[in-house]
Amino acid sequence: MTTxxxxxxxxxxxxVQQLARHKYNKINIxxxxxxxxxxxxxxxxxxNYNNLNNCDNFIALGDNEIRExxxxxxxxxxxxxxxxxxxxxxxANNIEIxxxxxxxxxCIINSNxxxxxxxxxNTGSLIDHDCKLNDYVHISPGCKLGGTIVIGRLSWIGIGTxxxxxxxxxxxxxxxxxxxxxxxxxxxxxxxxxxxxxxxSI
Numbered sequence: 001m002t003t004x005x006x007x008x009x010x011x012x013x014x015x016v017q018q019l020a021r022h023k024y025n026k027i028n029i030x031x032x033x034x035x036x037x038x039x040x041x042x043x044x045x046x047x048n049y050n051n052l053n054n055c056d057n058f059i060a061l062g063d064n065e066i067r068e069x070x071x072x073x074x075x076x077x078x079x080x081x082x083x084x085x086x087x088x089x090x091x092a093n094n095i096e097i098x099x100x101x102x103x104x105x106x107c108i109i110n111s112n113x114x115x116x117x118x119x120x121x122n123t124g125s126l127i128d129h130d131c132k133l134n135d136y137v138h139i140s141p142g143c144k145l146g147g148t149i150v151i152g153r154l155s156w157i158g159i160g161t162x163x164x165x166x167x168x169x170x171x172x173x174x175x176x177x178x179x180x181x182x183x184x185x186x187x188x189x190x191x192x193x194x195x196x197x198x199x200x201s202i
Contacts, residue, residue: 005046008060016060019086056082064154068136071100071118
């Protein structure tokens with residue numbers, strides 16, 4: 001089995017580590033805060049480690065923009081970046097998943113869906129047919145996406161959100177937990193108020 005290097009040592013990283021244990025017999029944790037006994041070095045040391053060893057690598061950061069920055073650095077340096085898919089996820093056989101993305105336990109991803117680089121598909125989310133998630137999208141736990149949805153890069157979909165069919169979400173959009181989205185949203189809108197009823201939804 002190959003060694004996996006993970007950058008990040010927060011809560012998201014702990015979930016990633018648990019998911020990856022079935023595939024890797026050695027996992028190294030790198031982070032700028034190296035006071036934890038689990039952390040073996042910082043980001044530069046992770047890069048140097050890869051120059052000496054043949055490893056898979058993963059950026060385990062929930063923040064879309066920082067994840068993009070770190071992942072792009074690895075890709076630019078031709079360091080091997082892997083995607084992680086939990087054994088409990090149900091995936092159609094004709095989907096595409098970009099490097100550095102993760103699909104968490106209990107997710108369902110249906111036919112002809114395309115997921116970009118560095119995306120997070122969090123626990124128990126449903127993504128229906130013919131969707132396109134651009135790079136560095138974060139789908140929080142329990143989201144439900146209907147068919148033929150497009151989500152722009154760096155967008156974050158809050159926990160338990162429902163998006164109906166044929167909707168387009170722009171770049172850098174942040175959607176509050178529990179929202180119901182039934183019309184398109186343009187780029188860079190930040191939705192900060194929780195939406196509890198459909199008549200008050202976006």
